[in-house]
Amino acid sequence: MRKWFKSGTPWIWMTGGAVSLSLIAVIGLFILIGWRGLSFFWPSSVYEFDMLDKQGGHYNLIGEIYDVETVLTEQLTAAGISGLQDKPETLQRYLIKIGNREYVDLDFQWVLETIIADRSKPKDIVVFERSKNGNFYGYIEDILQNGQSVDVEQAQFIDELRSRLDRAGALQVQQEKVVNGEIGSINFALEKIRLKKRKLDMDGLLTEQKLLELDVQSKKLSAKYQVLEEQLFSYRKQAQRDSVAVRDMSGRQVQLPLSEVIDFYLPNDMSFSAKVRHWLHQAAKFVSDDPREANTEGGVFPAIFGTVFMVMLMAVMVTPFGVIAAVYLHEYAGKNNLTKFIRIAVVNLAGVPSIVYGVFGLGFFVYIVGGSIDQLFYPEALPVPTFGSPGVLWSALTLAILTLPVVIVSTEEGLSRIPSSLREGSLALGATKSETLWRIVLPMASPAIMTGLILAVARAAGEVAPLMLVGVVKMAPALPVDANFPFLHLDRKFMHLGFHIYDVGFQSPNVEAARPLVYATSFLLVTVIIGLNLAAIAIRNNLREKYRALEH
Known part of the structure; x- marks a missing residue:
């Protein structure tokens, strides 16, 4: 027994058991969150x-x-x-x-x-999903067109209602295209003209000719706006044509405009396959739709987009800085007190609370750097800030600093595993140190760089506290990417899945309605993180196989 303990076998088994239990606990938690979240989309009786x-x-x-x-x-x-x-x-x-x-x-x-x-x-109870005021439960009694009853047989009520709801949905899509597309572009262009006028005036270059040209452009855009506005009102009037009369639980008859109805279904009259199709449809809408009703209804697409966009922007920023710092520390820095101080600082940075990074990002990036950019390049927009307010750029930079120690340590470990004989052989063949570093060392260290990036992405995607100070908001009406030049708007605020969970779970006015959405959004956040990590792991494994021969 004593020899068995001295051999270290018990500790190997204990370590393996602890890892297995931890893995089972993580998988069990993931399944529990997924079950509680995804079951929300199943049509209940x-x-x-x-x-x-x-x-x-x-x-x-x-x-x-x-x-x-x-x-x-x-x-x-x-x-x-x-x-x-x-x-x-x-x-x-x-x-x-x-x-x-x-x-x-x-x-x-x-x-x-x-x-x-x-x-x-009862099989004829209908659930109406609405754009506001949540669900409505009742019995369909009549279909109305311009307030008049539509002559439809009782057996055809559901098909007729579905047809008219599809028509109202198509008109709603047209309205959104006009508002978010052409009208949005016109408003963006009018704002640009206003700022251009003010800049020319501030520089003393606003001549009568320039003013006349800008006024002509504004009038043309305003004329287009009037046409689009009339078109929008026409769509709204057409969408308000139809409504459905529903008898609620108190016996009163309520008219629901189809322009406010998103979907309807009869849960007690659905087969299992119909319920599965409904579940898939609802889950897809949760991923692709915008939130509504104080984030307690609708989907989370802006939060998904904001999370992935911010993490990818952060990865682009943190990787070069982390690799350059690791290369300096391992390849160029001497073994002196300055190098020791830098290493200690890197280790200490990894232990700083994330909210401190948020305060630093707000004070340095937003107020100092962003304020200076506004003074130099956007004086015509002041006192309304452009880059001098929280936005996706400052959020990415803040998280880049937060995850920088992870990338530095991981890259330096990868550099230390490369045999010195490879460096010496490259130098002996006439290559310079920079060529050796660029063509031999860094490619072989790329799997370790990817490992650091994986750890950085995993931490950054789940951070919430610093983002609350430097860019994330409860509701962002416009995505950071759109069709307006310069197409990528890094000054805009954005939504984030982590903050969305906090907002829905702790700030929601309707706790019971929000509870399943917390589980669903948590499951989605974990899925997004796993997806990003799997993509990075696949790249790392490919690089590892590519340079495995050089290691031997």
Whole structure:
């Protein structure tokens, strides 16, 4: 036994067991987050409850069972609920999502099983997904065109409603194209003309001829704007033509304009395959749509785009600086106190809290560097800042500094593993030191550089605290990339998946509605990080195989 312990075998098994347990825990957590998040898109059954009020009367409640929990009867009695003397020791209560926010105080209600007289799952209950006020639950009673009932047989209601909803959706797409495309470009061009006028005026170069030319350009753009505005109003009027009359749980008839309806479905009348198709459709919309309703509804596409764009920009910035610093420390710097001080500083940088980097980025990059850029190149826009406010560029630079020690240490380790005989052989053949470094050393160290980049991306993609100070916002109406010159707008603020999780989970006005979105967005963030890392790992493995022969 003593020889077995001295051989080190137990410690190998313990290490392997610890790694295995850690891997199982990580995979289990990932599966749990994915299950809680992705199950949100599955069409749940909608029930009609026959409820008892305090006077012994009856009323209806329509909604989804969101959660079920068991509570002690004593606990309920202590909370002031009466009439539970002859009840069992434990009772169930249901969290019901009833939607219809404009007609009820709370769209989520806890209901005790003792006040439920009966419940059923009618097949003709319809769930309407709307652009505002969340879901609406009820029964379709009529389809209206310009306020008049449409003569359609009852059996054709669903197909007719689907056709008219597709028409309203197509008109909505046309509106978005006009607003975000041509009207957006005209507004961008008008703002450029305004700034050009002011710059010429500040420089004393605004002659009557120049002013006349700019005014003519503005009038042409304004005329185009008027035409597009009339076209936009026409689309809106056409989209508001149709509506659907729905009977809600209280028996009242409510008219829902189809211009505000995104989708509808009958969850109690769907087959398994139809539910799978609906689940895939909802998951795709979550990835591709913009958020709405204070981020508690809709998708997260701007946050995905902002996260990936910022991380790629950060990688482009941190890699050359990290490699240059590592090359200097390993290949050129002498073994003196200055080099020791630099290495200590690099190690200490890795331990600085991320929020400190955010404060540094805000003070140095935004206020000093960005403010100086505005003074030199954009004085006509002041006092409105251009680069002197938080944006995606400063966020990428801040995270580049945050992850710089990781890249430096990893690159330096890769340089130290390259045999000195390769350097000496290259120099003996007449190559200069810089040629040896560029053609021999750095290519062989590229797998280690990629390893540092992988670690940097993994950390940067999940950081939130520094980004809150240097560029990330709750809602960014415009992406950093668009069709307006210079196409890449690094001064704009952006959305981020990590901040989106924080905002939805802790700042949402509707906690119950936001909870599944926290899981879904967390699962998506982890998936994005894994995707970025797998891409970098594939590149690293390719480079490792390419230069494996030189190592031997």
